[in-house]
Every structure is written in structure tokens, then in C-alpha cells.
Amino acid sequence: MKLKKTVILGAAIAGLLGSSMAVAAEQFIGLPSYRVGPYAAGGSGIFGGWIDYMQMINERDGGINGVKLAWEECETEYNNARGVECYERLKSKGETGNSVFQPLSTGITYSVLDKVAKDQIPLVTMGYGRTDAADGRVFPYVFPLITTYWSQATTMVKYIANKEGGTDKLKGKKIALLYHDSAYGKESHAVLEKMAERYGYELTKLAVAHPGNEQQSQWLQIRQLRPDWVILWGWGVMNPTALKSAAKTGFSREKMVGVWWSGAEEDTVPAGSAAKGFTAAGYNVAGADYPVIKDIETNVYAKGKGNMEDKSRVGSVYYNRGVVHGLITVEAIRKAQEKFGKGKALTGEQVRWGFENLDIDDKRLAEMGATGFLPPLKTSCMDHEGSGKVKYQQWDGSKWNVVTDWIDADKELVRGMIEESAAAYAKEKGITPRDCSKEM
Amino acid sequence: MLYREAGQFKASYEADQQIFPILQDRVGVLLLIGFFALVVPLIADQYWLKAILIPVLIFSLAAIGLNILTGYAGQLSLGSAAFMAVGAFGAYNFMLRIDGMPFLVAILLGGLCAALVGVMFGLPSLRIKGFYLAVATLAAQFFIVWALVKIEWFSNYSSSGVITAQEIEILGYAFDGPVSKYLLTLFVVVVMALLAKNMVRSTTGRAWMAVRDMDVAAEVIGIRLMRTKLTAFAVSSFYCGVAGALYAYTYIGTVEPEGFNLDLSFRILFMIIIGGVGSIMGSFLGAAFIVLLPIALDVFVPMFLGDLVSSSFVSNLQLIVFGGLIVFFLIVEPHGLARLWQIGKEKLRLWPFPH
Known part of the structure; x- marks a missing residue:
């Protein structure tokens, strides 16, 4: 508001003086x-x-x-x-x-x-x-x-593969996806399923109803399933609840990987000591x-x-x-x-x-x-994402520490899906895609 | 004086059965509609049309829907937003899957889908009442939103579960500008509001009110409970469904099922409580109040306090003032804003010679 007043005042003065002095843009x-x-x-x-x-x-x-x-x-x-x-x-x-x-x-x-x-x-x-x-x-x-969410999902699999010692080690591994039951949470399904076909891990999807402060049945399933990894695709109060339930169930937090909306201080601090060891993605780091x-x-x-x-x-x-x-x-x-x-x-x-x-x-x-x-x-005109890289950070009980370098997304897989989905949208809406060679 | 009915004799059945029997009301409503249809498009800018007037009209329609069920038939419902969602997704699918589907037919069909779903969730009302029924409709709220996310066919297999409303075209004319969308919304809302006003004083409406006041007595005088309650659910959901379709097509454009959450159902319920339970005009007043007051606060509070306190404080203060005003209005006028108008009308009748 103050800036605006200054501009108006400036404009008034400039007008009064009758000068051609331009107001600062x-x-x-x-x-x-x-x-x-x-x-x-x-x-x-x-x-x-x-x-x-x-x-x-x-x-x-x-x-x-x-x-x-x-x-x-x-x-x-x-x-x-x-x-x-x-x-x-x-x-x-x-x-x-x-x-x-x-x-x-x-x-x-x-x-x-x-x-x-x-x-x-x-x-x-x-x-x-x-x-x-x-x-x-x-x-x-x-x-x-x-x-994007799809790029992030591919980096998660990469991160897990790194921890396991290579993508060939993923075969037969069990990964549970604990997701917020909404459009946001389902965004990851297609990509993770596609990667499951490629690498041979077994994906189990567990939905958590909004807001997610009740997860007993899901964690009971996790206990029965004994997955090697749990991917936490959470949101708001669902995150600390998942971490606390994991601690109760006895599932190692070091084997839990969160998305970037699960990886802030607001998600871990409320879980107290239960959050220690939890790792989450981030396209920016803390500090x-x-x-x-x-x-x-x-x-x-x-x-x-x-x-x-x-x-x-x-x-x-x-x-x-x-x-x-x-x-x-x-x-x-x-x-x-x-x-x-x-x-x-x-x-x-x-x-x-x-x-x-x-x-x-x-x-x-x-x-x-x-x-x-x-x-x-x-x-560029073709690519509005621009990077696709994320770092993983681990919570040590009081702060987030970066534990990986930038992990690149599986561009080739994600890009194919993006173009397919965008083409379907263009067709439904009757949009003619731009010709990028004509853009500069 | 201004509202004197003396001398207005009704000499025919038509005159006796008009929607607005008093001349002043008729003129007033005509002037109001004329103002909003002819003058407003000329003076209002894009912001007013797109961000203020269209949502107020759409939420008024949804509030009328809930008012029919809760205000007239006495069945408490917490599922209005879900019925809006059914209307929106229904209209979308009709437009998508049937070639050359006219827009107005599509929104009516969307409304009919909502009516069907409404009747289904209205069935428990035959056995349970009051707060227990509210819980049953709460189930509708959660079930419908869940189903729309879960069953991907509804959103045409979109990866994120959202639908994007198609372009509106009626008889070759494309409704793509704010003015045309506003007029289209206004037309649908005015027609449906007049229909509702007419319906609530018909046999159907009187049966609803009888059931609301005492269902056993209503049954004794020969009103069939099942039919009455289910028509109330059907008509109410139909209105909500059409409102939902308009919400998707003339207002937001791209909607996700989560947009129609419990929070929205509560907001619609607050609209009829603030506006007046059992009043068509109250639905408009309540919708305007609930939609506009937070926006007005967001504009004016930072203007006066913006430089003095932090923005988080400003945001929280708006909520506090909003809640405070709701409490204030309910204490001053527990029957809602519509009752204020009624009192005003009675005062105007005596003016300038009150007793």
C-alpha cells in the first residue's frame, strides 16, 4: 500500500511540474x-x-x-x-x-x-x-x-535403488505407497506402476482418507505385508501421524521416504522422536x-x-x-x-x-x-519443467540434513507420459499445440 | 404507505394465484431482475462479474436447493456440496459422451443425476430424523466425493481426477466472455428461483411444510410421507446439481471432486441459516453474505491495518471478524436476514404513521 501511495504521489508531483520525468517503473x-x-x-x-x-x-x-x-x-x-x-x-x-x-x-x-x-x-x-x-x-x-510429481516418483525409486545397491536389486522388493486419498495422492500411481513393471518390485497402494489422523488399519496392513520400503505421499497432519504410527508399529523410519510435501519441519517436529531417521525429497534444502x-x-x-x-x-x-x-x-x-x-x-x-x-x-x-x-x-518451449532434480534430506531429530546430491528424474519415462497426457488434453479441448521450432 | 395492499383486489383466479400477489413485490422483483440483467452488464467490470456476481448467483441456487430440503421440508442435510459435485460431473459426462448435446439440456440432466442420487440418500429419512439424518447425509458427502475420485470413468480417466468444462455454445452462440456467462447464469438462476418460489406455495410445498412442522400430523391428514420426503430430496438435489454444473461451467472451469468437500456443504448450510431458513429470498441474502463478507474483509482490513500489523495477523483477524459478525447477526435476528426484510416491509406498510 505504501509503495502504491508513493507512486501516486510521485505521479502527481511529476504531473504538477509538467516535466517529462518518468516515474520509476x-x-x-x-x-x-x-x-x-x-x-x-x-x-x-x-x-x-x-x-x-x-x-x-x-x-x-x-x-x-x-x-x-x-x-x-x-x-x-x-x-x-x-x-x-x-x-x-x-x-x-x-x-x-x-x-x-x-x-x-x-x-x-x-x-x-x-x-x-x-x-x-x-x-x-x-x-x-x-x-x-x-x-x-x-x-x-x-x-x-x-x-513435478511424476519426476519425483522416479527419483524416489532411484533413491531406493541406490540404498539397495542398484536397480537390479529392486526385483522382488516390496514397496508400500501410503498416500493421501485425493487427486494429489493418486498422481504418483501411474509412474510407480510403470516402474514396477520395469524393475520388478511389488507395489502395494494404501490409501489414507483425508485428513489422515487415523491410520491404524493401514499400518496393520503394513505390519502384515512387511514391505522393504514405505513411500509416504502425505499432506498436512497425515505426515506426523504416519511417522508416529510407524514408530508404534516398529517400522524403521530409515526405510520411509517422503515427498516434498511431507518433508518440512512442520511434518517432523510434531512427531517428536518418532521422526528421527525419516528421509524426504526436496527441490530446495533447509538451512x-x-x-x-x-x-x-x-x-x-x-x-x-x-x-x-x-x-x-x-x-x-x-x-x-x-x-x-x-x-x-x-x-x-x-x-x-x-x-x-x-x-x-x-x-x-x-x-x-x-x-x-x-x-x-x-x-x-x-x-x-x-x-x-x-x-x-x-x-524451453518444449520443457516447462526445466530440471527434475531433487535432493533427499534426513531428519536427525532436530534438523534436516542433506544426504544425497541432486538426483535426476527418469526423464525418458516421464517425458513420454507427459506428452501422451498433454496430447489427450489438447485433443479434448481442441488445442493445436505450438510449433516450438518457430518460437525463439 | 409504501407497502399498502389496500385496494389491490383480486378479481380472477389468475390474479389470486400469481407468484407475487402484491403489486409492489411484482414491480420490485421486475426492477431487480431488470437491473441485474440490463444495467449490471453495462456498469460492472470483469472482476465484478467473474469473481463476485457469478459465484453469488450460483451459491444462491445451491442455497435454494438446501433451503427446500432443510427450510421447507425440515430434513437436515450436510451433503449439498456432494450433490453439486454430482451435477457438475454429470453435466460434464453428458457433454463429453453425447455428440451435440445442448448445454442447457446437459445441466438439466446433470441436475437429474443429482436428483436420483439425492433420492437414494434420502431413503434413510423415512426412518431417521434430525441429527441422525444429518449423519446419513454426511455419508452421502463422503461417499460421493470418494466415488468420483475412485471411479476414473467419471473424470474421463484424467490422471489427476479433475474435469475441465467444455466450451458453452447455445444455438451457435459461444458463451465465452464474462458478460455472456453472467447473463446465462442469471437466466438459469432467475428461472429456477421463480419456479422454487412457485413450488413452495403449491400442494407439494405445503405438503413439505406440513411434514416439517409435524410429520405424524401430516400423515394423519393424508400426506404420504415417503413421497413428500423423497420429492423434497429430489428437488433439492436437482437444484444443487444444477448449481454444481453452473459452478463448473460458468464459474471455475476446471473442478476437482475435493473442491466439493464438507467445508462447502457447511458454507451452504450457513448461507441458509444466516439468510433465513424457509425463505427463497433468504437464500440469496445468505449466499451474498457468506460469499461477499470475507472478500470485503480481505479488501478493507489490510487497507486500514496493513502497515501496522503483520499479514498473518490480518488474515486471522478477518476470520475473527467474520465469525463475530455471524454471531452478531444471529443474536440480533435469529430468523435470518430475510426476516429483517419482512420487518422492514411491515414498517413500510405503516410508514409514515406508525402506531
Whole structure:
């Protein structure tokens, strides 16, 4: 609000002087955040980290090539209808309208999926949302960046294979998938089944009804089944409950692998000592020792402008995930400015080009002080995912420790499924896929 | 004075049987419909049409559906959102699987699917009452959402279980802009609301009310309980189903079964409690209240407090104020917002010479 007032004041003064002096450009980013409700822990961490990063860019660099970042939050409560309202409300704010929409909710993602193409606003869904949107030919405006659920499922099998001593050792092994009984939880089935055919492990799927605070029967089945590994595809309260039930059942937590929505402090701390040894995937890592987090501390928190009420959460998994959101958004805008003019506020369509041509290599990561913090990323018209790499972190009872390097997804398997599913969507909706050779 | 009925004589059966027997009501409703159909599309921008008016209309329709069942027939239900889901998925499948299916027919068929499912889950109402029935409808809520996720045919084998509404085309005209979608929604809602208003004062409606007030007495005077209760379930679910289809086609576009969760059922229940149980107009007022108040709070609270307190506090404060206002309204007017209008009407009748 303050920034906006400044702009209006600035505009008024400029108008009064009758000079041609241009007002400093501002890039508007609408934030459909959720800080209340069952997922508030995730929402406040991610949006807090994201806002802090943008604040840091404004404070340290004076914005992106002089273009300050401006933002406004809109509370969605993780509710689809409220999310749509926020989308419409934020759409035309700022100089050039909203430059990117990242709802951090699969439901809201689906609700605005068709709208973004009409309004020409990029929809970025990091680590959630519609997997086949990685096919940029059918979904020009949707970016499931870094990695998708399907890619993640393949890295999980790879991780398990590593632990077992090679993919050939997977034959005859029993893997139980304990999943949240929703569209989100079922997302992994097709991939894990396909890999089961290839590697010969036995997959047992166990559904847990929402919200997942009752898992006795599932763990009884696990006790009877005696699987070698349990994949935890959980969400919210389901995660600590699973860890506690595992401890009760006597199933080793070291043999449990979680998805990135099961691998935050909010999932392990409530389980207490039962969480020790549990491993989970992450497309970002925990920790406050990275230069990028240090920059936020010196440029934002030291000046008393931090967004987090509980400063101890800086460096937690969710907070750092928010920093990744900020970092990639800023990079996309920077990239788009290189093409469409530095020092200008860009439209959603132009920022979309930035997201499609992201190239964050190791060198760039080092410049940003984020080496090892997130995987290198390179997107294109064909590939809106860009990386597919995740690291695995283990909970030692008090914090997450990285235990693997970046594990790459089984691109060939996932890509085939993505193209097949995207083609089916294009056919159903009557979309003609873009010809990527004509894009630049 | 303003609402004086004196001198309005009904000289024919038609005049006596109109939906709105009082001239002032007739004019008022016509003006209201005229305003929303002719003036609003000219003055409202995209945001108002897409994010405010369309959802209010759709939820009003769902609230009318629940009001028929709970307010008029006295059967408490917690499954409205699930019936909306049946309507949405039903309409989607009719559009998908039958070539050249007209849109309006598809949503009516979607509504009919919901009516069928509603009748099935209404069967326990013949034996159980009150809170126990609420639990039975709770089962409908969970079962339907589960079935829509579980049986992949319903979502045409989409890997994530979501459906994407097809384009709406009626007689060659594509309804793709906010104005046309709004007008389409308004048309369906107005027609169905007038039908509901008419139905609740017909034999069917009076039978529902008799059952609501005392089912044994109703049975004694010759009302068949089974038929009455099941028609209430059917009609109510039909309304919810059509609302669900509109929710998918003119509002959200892409829906997932989880979107129709228990939370939404409760919100619809709150709408009729706030708006007025057993009132068609109350359904509109309640839906507007429950949909708009949180949005208004989200806009105004940060405007006044945004710079002073943290955003988490602002978000939580909105919920606190929202809850507080609901409690306040229920204390001030336990019969809902519709009752306020009724009181106002009586005052207007005497104005400017109150006793």
C-alpha cells in the first residue's frame, strides 16, 4: 500500500511540474497467499520467504535493473473459489497488471488453468499442479517449474535403488505407497506402476482418507505385508501421524521416504522422536547458511522489514521454498527485461517469455549465493519443467540434513507420459499445440 | 404507505394465484431482475462479474436447493456440496459422451443425476430424523466425493481426477466472455428461483411444510410421507446439481471432486441459516453474505491495518471478524436476514404513521 501511495504521489508531483520525468517503473506481483486454515504453516512460510526475497532485491539492488518489485497479498484460505476471486482481483493491478500467478494450491491451479491463457498471465506451479503442463506446446502459460510429481516418483525409486545397491536389486522388493486419498495422492500411481513393471518390485497402494489422523488399519496392513520400503505421499497432519504410527508399529523410519510435501519441519517436529531417521525429497534444502539467506538477514531482517513473525523459521524448508519462488520469479523478470527492455515494467506475456527461457546454471546460482540451494534450471518451449532434480534430506531429530546430491528424474519415462497426457488434453479441448521450432 | 395492499383486489383466479400477489413485490422483483440483467452488464467490470456476481448467483441456487430440503421440508442435510459435485460431473459426462448435446439440456440432466442420487440418500429419512439424518447425509458427502475420485470413468480417466468444462455454445452462440456467462447464469438462476418460489406455495410445498412442522400430523391428514420426503430430496438435489454444473461451467472451469468437500456443504448450510431458513429470498441474502463478507474483509482490513500489523495477523483477524459478525447477526435476528426484510416491509406498510 505504501509503495502504491508513493507512486501516486510521485505521479502527481511529476504531473504538477509538467516535466517529462518518468516515474520509476514498478513490477507488480500478486500473491494469493494463505495464512489461515489447515495449511497455514506452509502458506505463511512460503509466502514469507518469497516476500522477504523480493524485499531483499528491492533493498540490496534497488529492484531489477531499477524496476522495483511491488506486491499485494490476497488471502485465499486454500479455497478454490476464494483463489479465483484473488486471481481476478490481482489480475489488473499495478502498472502492467499481475505479472505472475503462483497459488501454491493444486485446486486453485486447476481453477485458473484456462483463464491464464486468455489473460496472458503465466501460472507457475513449483512442485505441484498439473504434471502434463510441462509440455509447453499445449500449455504455453503454465510452468510446473523445477520438478513435478511424476519426476519425483522416479527419483524416489532411484533413491531406493541406490540404498539397495542398484536397480537390479529392486526385483522382488516390496514397496508400500501410503498416500493421501485425493487427486494429489493418486498422481504418483501411474509412474510407480510403470516402474514396477520395469524393475520388478511389488507395489502395494494404501490409501489414507483425508485428513489422515487415523491410520491404524493401514499400518496393520503394513505390519502384515512387511514391505522393504514405505513411500509416504502425505499432506498436512497425515505426515506426523504416519511417522508416529510407524514408530508404534516398529517400522524403521530409515526405510520411509517422503515427498516434498511431507518433508518440512512442520511434518517432523510434531512427531517428536518418532521422526528421527525419516528421509524426504526436496527441490530446495533447509538451512540458513546459504549466502542468499544471509543477504536476506542483513538487508531485510536487520532493517526490521522481515515478513516472518517467528524469525526462527528463516532457513526452514518452507521458508527456503518461498525464497526459491522469489528467486525464480525475479530471474524470469530479469530474463524478460533483457529481451523487452531493461528498466521497464513488463506485461504478463513478456514475463511468460522470461519463464520459458530461464537458464539458471551453476555459475548463475553461485552469483546469487544459492549453490546447492536449488537445482540448476533451464526451460524451453518444449520443457516447462526445466530440471527434475531433487535432493533427499534426513531428519536427525532436530534438523534436516542433506544426504544425497541432486538426483535426476527418469526423464525418458516421464517425458513420454507427459506428452501422451498433454496430447489427450489438447485433443479434448481442441488445442493445436505450438510449433516450438518457430518460437525463439 | 409504501407497502399498502389496500385496494389491490383480486378479481380472477389468475390474479389470486400469481407468484407475487402484491403489486409492489411484482414491480420490485421486475426492477431487480431488470437491473441485474440490463444495467449490471453495462456498469460492472470483469472482476465484478467473474469473481463476485457469478459465484453469488450460483451459491444462491445451491442455497435454494438446501433451503427446500432443510427450510421447507425440515430434513437436515450436510451433503449439498456432494450433490453439486454430482451435477457438475454429470453435466460434464453428458457433454463429453453425447455428440451435440445442448448445454442447457446437459445441466438439466446433470441436475437429474443429482436428483436420483439425492433420492437414494434420502431413503434413510423415512426412518431417521434430525441429527441422525444429518449423519446419513454426511455419508452421502463422503461417499460421493470418494466415488468420483475412485471411479476414473467419471473424470474421463484424467490422471489427476479433475474435469475441465467444455466450451458453452447455445444455438451457435459461444458463451465465452464474462458478460455472456453472467447473463446465462442469471437466466438459469432467475428461472429456477421463480419456479422454487412457485413450488413452495403449491400442494407439494405445503405438503413439505406440513411434514416439517409435524410429520405424524401430516400423515394423519393424508400426506404420504415417503413421497413428500423423497420429492423434497429430489428437488433439492436437482437444484444443487444444477448449481454444481453452473459452478463448473460458468464459474471455475476446471473442478476437482475435493473442491466439493464438507467445508462447502457447511458454507451452504450457513448461507441458509444466516439468510433465513424457509425463505427463497433468504437464500440469496445468505449466499451474498457468506460469499461477499470475507472478500470485503480481505479488501478493507489490510487497507486500514496493513502497515501496522503483520499479514498473518490480518488474515486471522478477518476470520475473527467474520465469525463475530455471524454471531452478531444471529443474536440480533435469529430468523435470518430475510426476516429483517419482512420487518422492514411491515414498517413500510405503516410508514409514515406508525402506531
